[in-house]
Amino acid sequence: MTARLSKWAGSAVLVALLVATLVPFFLLIYFSFKDQIEILVDFWGLPSALKWENYSAAWDAVKASIGHSLYVCFVTVLGAVLLGSLSGFVFARHRFPLRGLLYLMLIGVMMIPSLLNIVPLYAIINNLGFTNSYLGLILPYIAGTQLLGIMLCRTFYESLPQELSEAARIDGGGEFYVYSRIALPLSLPILVTVAIVTFLAVYSDYLWPFIVLSQEHQTFTMAAVGLNRSGRTDIGLSFAAYIVGSVPTILLILFGMKYYIEGMVTGAVKA
Template sequence: MTHIYRLRTVLTHGGILFFGLLTMIPFLMLINLSFKDLSQFNLLRWTISFPFHAENYVSAWGVIRHYIANSFIVSGVTVVAVLTVSCLAAYPMARMKFFLKEKIYFLIIALLMVPFTLTLIPLFSLVVKFHILDSWLGLWGPYIAGGQVFCIFVLRSFFSSLPEEMFEAARVDGADEFRILLSIVLPLSKAIIATLGVLNILGTWNDYIWPLMVISDESKMPLTLGLTTFQQMFTTNWGPLFAGYVLASIPLILLFVFASKQFVEGLGSGAIKM
């Protein structure tokens, strides 16, 4: 039985390693192509060729850095606003009593059943009506409003699972509800808040449809739109083009590296079931 268990373990880990390496092949090929000039791309496309052309990254960075900065502005403001409002909304839903609380909560989570594509035309009409077309508010407003629903749903579930004794002890000591939220609830919820933050950043960073509808000013284009313009600039100059794709992927890779621990803890906390 011991030999069978060891063999099963080796096969399991070997399969995971194999498929892990398989998923890395496209990214490794992308890096390889990003260091080639045009002749190397045409003659030695699938092999490592020398010399490496690091100037491809200089050319790509000169164009793409502005779009990356715009995406940081859009995603950064959105995630901070979404998490702030969601925590302030989820706490009363979970730990306080007020008139029509359950009905309001069910009305909020009912919005999870509405596909985002069905809201595009009404949202665009509102953006035009409020004269925030082609502006940061045209991106932030719908992102913040739409991102709260899922966050409130998850945070309310997590806040409700916390022991009531902690809240009673804090109230006996004279703490008000806002103090309890800041001093007790939020420190215990760091993992799940980090998880929701990562999911929200991924959603706004990778979104293409809504910025395409709202933003036409190139100075305000996020990365997803900027890559289209970037591709048109380096149509047949493949080295800088692939270098730009590598640079565009680095922020999300760094996000995963620094937030992976909190992300896994949040998934394992029981508040999110994938």
């Protein structure tokens, strides 16, 4: 009896927590279809008609910024995947002096809190003349995001049988041939994982673009904050814009989940 009672009480608490968790989510969708006047006058009332114009106006307001974000994400992902796999390959398959120390130097970077570097990194970007340039985002992003790739790829390439690269060498292929034609294709699931993690982190970043870029080059996160600040706040339009701008992350998580988990599992099992 008490067991059943506690089960009911537990369910009630759980449902309450779930509803509370999803309130902002519902609010986002609900207001994105509501007219600004209706929100002001009748907060709780259902919209008299679904206001799809919010979405067309929102698309016009943020499409350029989404394009900027996607550009930065793609270039960063490319850099992170290339550098991560190349260095991971070298650490896994080559023997050379100072190998252990160099690897520690790379991984040790993760001990540096990002907060410490905000001010001096801005100085470096400023002195390189990269303020208000996408390079001011992309280059530091690649520096940080390649590390996950190096670690995962190293583990994976160490697990590949030595015979594969021996065979390639006998056929006359050089080191770069082994890397690009054998290691790289085999590690595709790992690289997809690296790409997804990198993309999500870069797309969601607000602070660094806000520091480096001016408004005409703004990323989606900057545009989203700008919509809330510009004085002409139209809640319906802003919320529709938040949804439009979230589409890339939503799609990537939903469709990439399989690769993401697969890559993680492969990396872990083969280790």
